[in-house]
Amino acid sequence: MIPNATQKAISVDEVRQEFPVLHQKVNGRDLVYFDNxxxxxxxxxxxxxxxxxxxxxxxxxxxxxxxxxxxxxxAYEDTRxxxxxxxxAKHVEEIIFTRGVTEGINLVxxxxxxxxxxxGDEIIVSELEHxxxxxxxxxxxxxxxxxxRVIPVxxxxxxxxxxxxxLLxxxxxxxxxxxxxxxxGTINPVKEIIRLAHEAGAVVLIDGAQASAHLEIDVQDLDCDFYVVSSHKMYGPTGTGFLYGKKQLLEAMPPYQGGGEMIKEVTFAKTTYNELPYKFExxxxxxGDVVALRSAMEFINRLGKENMAAHEHELLEYATARISAVKGVRLVGTAPRKVSVVSFVIDKIHPFDIGQMLDTRGIxxxxxxxxxxxxxxxxGIEGTVRASFAVYNTKKEIDSLVEGLERVVGFMK
Incomplete structure (x- = not known):
């Protein structure tokens, strides 16, 4: 997301004070956390x-x-x-709590x-998918x-x-x-993808795992049929998240699992199901983690997604320039629109070895x-090294990463 004049600069030092885990040493060095x-x-x-x-x-x-x-x-329903x-979302009952994006997709x-x-029907995914x-x-x-069917990249x-x-x-x-x-880190043109799918009579699910902390999400504007979010990708606890689904689709769908809460009445002859959203819960x-998820959303809203995105975009540009200048480094994924992710490989060095050597430096x-x-x-590669940035990361930390990479390259000569 490219910043604009209406955004406010974030005090990263103040933000970092809100994250207890960042203030520690790993292998004798200040932690640099780039696995966001x-x-x-x-x-x-x-x-x-x-x-x-x-x-x-x-x-x-x-x-x-x-x-x-x-x-x-x-407290639980306040999070909904x-x-x-x-x-x-148009209706609160369109929010279904899940364990995260994986369960949300499996539910749909x-x-x-x-x-x-x-x-004989067809389902379309892309080559970029998790x-x-x-x-x-x-x-x-x-x-x-x-x-x-698979959309090529x-x-x-x-x-x-x-x-x-x-393919449609x-x-x-x-x-x-x-x-x-x-x-x-590629940001996909999901609004166009959704429009084209609807013209063909298909429904669309959007995996929002990597978007929820970085991009403005308006499911009514996108007109997606389903959207899935993971809490732990957006400063919230692990093991929870939510599925958005258009009300008429959720009402037409059978329950995902059977048991308590999703029932209205049970007899040995027949069970009737609860109303939305409880039919799927x-x-x-x-x-506890759902309750705490609300605080994560409040954290993001307080800082402002546009302000966070502006800071992360600045980090992305800085890291892209600095990392690509390291001898032997090749960037993987150079789309013009990206969230704050830099993937790369280094000639003749396995990504796992790079990661281990960086870890010795607390990175x-x-x-x-x-x-x-x-x-x-x-x-045509086995994998990459991925550095991914959040609102609490700094250019100084990127400098530490680049210094580490230069040492890795020098050590392997």
Whole structure:
């Protein structure tokens, strides 16, 4: 996201004070945490919210009438309302809590896919997808006799929209793509992808795992049918997130799991199901982490996504220039529109070795295929080193990374 004149500069020093985990030494050096695309660190407000739940009003929700249960229920449902506002959903009951993006995609694949996809139908994904946005659709295709079609990607990491247009046919039932690539940072033209899919009569799921902390999300403006978000990618706890689905689609879908909460009435002869959103929330949920997720969204709203994106874009440009200047480094993924992710390889040095050597200097990066093996195969590489930036990162930390890379290259001569 490119900054504009209306944005306000963020005091990174002040922001860093909100993150306890950043103030430590790893292998004798100040921690440099550049693995944010895997999971972001948590501000004190999120940690406090989680602790306050367990210390003050831990109780099961919805069915209890005692004071703690009612307080826990209110806090849980407050997060649902915050999520509705965070992505501008039309109805609060369009927000379904899940364990994260992976479960959200599996829910849609298992429920909508198995109910509405038939033999000979087609599902479209892209070469940029995380495994969690490939494998669930393969399950559906194998079970239903449907076919998986793939939008190709250029050497720069940009989706081929002209090829996508040709893939769309009356047989296309579902299109499922990410908003931003976890491996390369590419921001996809999802609004155009959605429009074209709808013209072909297909529904669209957008994987928002890498977008939720970086990009403005307005599901009504996008007109997507489903959108999935993970808490831990946006400064919230692990093990929770949410699925947005258009109300009429969610109402038409069968339940994902059976058990408590998702039922209205059970007899041995027949079970009737609860109304939205509870129809898709079987069992005792991850209450504490859902409650704390609200604090993560409040943290983002307080700083302002545009302001955060401006800072991250500045880091992205600085890192791209500095890392690409290191002898032997080749950037992987050079799309013109990216979130703050830099992937690269170094001649004759395995990414795993680079990651280990950087770790000895207290620098945390991700190495490997990043759960995007088909993309790595397309690019003809085993994997990359990925440095991904968040609002609390600095140019000084990038300088430390570059110094580390220069030492790695020198050591391997």
């Amino acid at each position: 695309a895997a999971t972001t660190q948590k501000p004190a407000s999120v940690i406090k919210a989680l602790a306050e739940y367990y210390e003050g009003y831990n109780a099961n929700i919805h069915r209890g009438i005692h004071t703690l249960a009612e307080k826990a229920t209110r 309302e915050a999520a509705q506002q965070f992505i501008n 694949a298992s429920s909508y896919g198995r109910a509405f996809v038939k033999a 495994h969690s946005n490939i494998v669930p659709w393969q399950f559906v295709c194998e079970e239903k006799g449907a076919h998986l 250029s050497d720069e990491g940009v989706l081929d929209i002209e090829a996508y247009k040709k 046919t009356p047989r296309t039932k579902i299109v499922s793509v990410n908003h931003a690539s976890n491996s390369l 079987a069992g005792t949920p991850n209450i 945390a990066v991700r190495t490997g295929h990043h759960c995007t093996q088909p993309l790595m195969d397309r690019l």
